[in-house]
Amino acid sequence: MIRAVRTVPFLPLGGLFEQDDIDACQRVMANATLPEGGFFPLPEEEQFQTAFARHEGAKKCVAVNSCGTALDLCMMALNIGPRDEVIVPPLTFVCTATCVTARGAKVVFADIDPRTLCLDPEAVEAKITARTKAIIPVHFAGFACDIGAFEALSRKYHVATVYDAAHAVGAKYQGQPIGGAGKASCYSFQSNKNITTLGEGGAVTSTDEALAEVIRQKKTFGYVYGSPLRVVTVGFNYRLTKLQLAVGLTQLAKAERIISLRRERFLRMQELLGDVEELILPAGIGAAHACHLYVVRLDTRKVSFSRDALVKELKEHFGVQTSLHYPAVWSWEAFRSIDHDRANCANAERACKEVISLPIFPRTPLEDLEYIKESLAGAIQALRN
Numbered sequence: 001m002i003r004a005v006r007t008v009p010f011l012p013l014g015g016l017f018e019q020d021d022i023d024a025c026q027r028v029m030a031n032a033t034l035p036e037g038g039f040f041p042l043p044e045e046e047q048f049q050t051a052f053a054r055h056e057g058a059k060k061c062v063a064v065n066s067c068g069t070a071l072d073l074c075m076m077a078l079n080i081g082p083r084d085e086v087i088v089p090p091l092t093f094v095c096t097a098t099c100v101t102a103r104g105a106k107v108v109f110a111d112i113d114p115r116t117l118c119l120d121p122e123a124v125e126a127k128i129t130a131r132t133k134a135i136i137p138v139h140f141a142g143f144a145c146d147i148g149a150f151e152a153l154s155r156k157y158h159v160a161t162v163y164d165a166a167h168a169v170g171a172k173y174q175g176q177p178i179g180g181a182g183k184a185s186c187y188s189f190q191s192n193k194n195i196t197t198l199g200e201g202g203a204v205t206s207t208d209e210a211l212a213e214v215i216r217q218k219k220t221f222g223y224v225y226g227s228p229l230r231v232v233t234v235g236f237n238y239r240l241t242k243l244q245l246a247v248g249l250t251q252l253a254k255a256e257r258i259i260s261l262r263r264e265r266f267l268r269m270q271e272l273l274g275d276v277e278e279l280i281l282p283a284g285i286g287a288a289h290a291c292h293l294y295v296v297r298l299d300t301r302k303v304s305f306s307r308d309a310l311v312k313e314l315k316e317h318f319g320v321q322t323s324l325h326y327p328a329v330w331s332w333e334a335f336r337s338i339d340h341d342r343a344n345c346a347n348a349e350r351a352c353k354e355v356i357s358l359p360i361f362p363r364t365p366l367e368d369l370e371y372i373k374e375s376l377a378g379a380i381q382a383l384r385n
């Protein structure tokens with residue numbers, strides 16, 4: 001049965017913007033108008049980095065202008081280069097892989113665990129060669145991947161692990177924040193993430209102080225401050241602005257509230273969708289999950305229509321907008337000319353054709369969740385007939 005259409009949008013804003021964020025912006029702007037004002041120096045940078053490192057359980061944090069930048073800087077700081085191989089999952093945003101290509105190294109895809117949709121440590125081990133220099137697991141959708149197993153592989157084969165934590169502000173692994181794991185973790189504060197620094201932003205966290213210092217230098221022209229100022233490495237300008245850092249502080253102060261609003265909605269959706277047998281629901285939605293994306297899978301073994309048909313039906317007949325996280329990285333046209341290995345990734349091949357991200361955000365009204373459930377069930381029914 002097709003219901004009256006209303007629109008449930010997939011919002012381009014994942015966090016909560018409130019009066020405290022507006023006040024923070026106004027303070028920065030008001031100070032900038034004073035005779036001694038301006039947009040430098042940046043005491044907010046140190047404040048934010050200290051607060052974020054503490055929040056994520058790391059010794060150091062370097063704030064940068066995106067998670068893509070954070071991954072690029074980690075690859076540079078680890079001296080990844082031609083002849084090296086780096087193992088990544090196929091089910092991720094493209095830059096988890098292109099940060100490798102950008103250094104002239106080879107992208108090696110390993111399969112995912114079909115339950116968690118995170119990189120599978122056993123599949124990774126099967127792809128390790130003498131040339132493997134790093135592994136980049138993704139904490140997919142906000143669920144912490146198997147950090148213990150990756151750390152064991154790191155020690156056994158002397159490869160670095162850099163975590164793509166774009167989705168994972170606030171995620172926990174064995175009760176602890178994830179930002180101190182491996183060599184480094186790379187976070188995103190882009191607009192639809194759990195917290196955002198005015199649309200763009202990111203950070204590297206690490207417990208390796210020497211590595212964090214190289215990343216800090218490369219983020220700011222290779223500078224070591226002092227008298228005289230020194231340039232000690234090839235660097236760039238990947239800084240956040242004062243305005244972004246000030247809002248980063250207000251966002252971080254309410255990160256737990258944002259995540260618990262998300263979690264409440266994710267748990268309710270789990271309950272509502274429990275009887276839709278054509279869907280595979282996400283695993284691990286609980287206290288440890290950062291609840292960034294609510295990703296269901298259309299079980300294509302149980303139906304004769306495609307995920308894309310369901311997405312179209314949902315949008316056109318029910319007004320429910322969804323998103324897709326993600327097509328397989330190798331399916332982007334750039335990968336036709338990028339050196340990569342995609343063998344033995346059957347779980348990822350299937351998942352990439354089945355995943356659908358539902359429009360659930362901190363402010364999604366609870367009645368919208370019921371509408372989303374009815375729409376999914378209705379769309380599946382319509383496509384079955």
Ligand SMILES: Cc1ncc(COP(=O)(O)O)c(C=O)c1O
Nearest residue numbers: 066067068093166188189190202
């Ligand atoms: C898994 C993953 N890694 C990296 C990124 C890149 O983040 P940013 O937009 O901050 O560069 C994203 C962005 O959505 C992502 O989903």
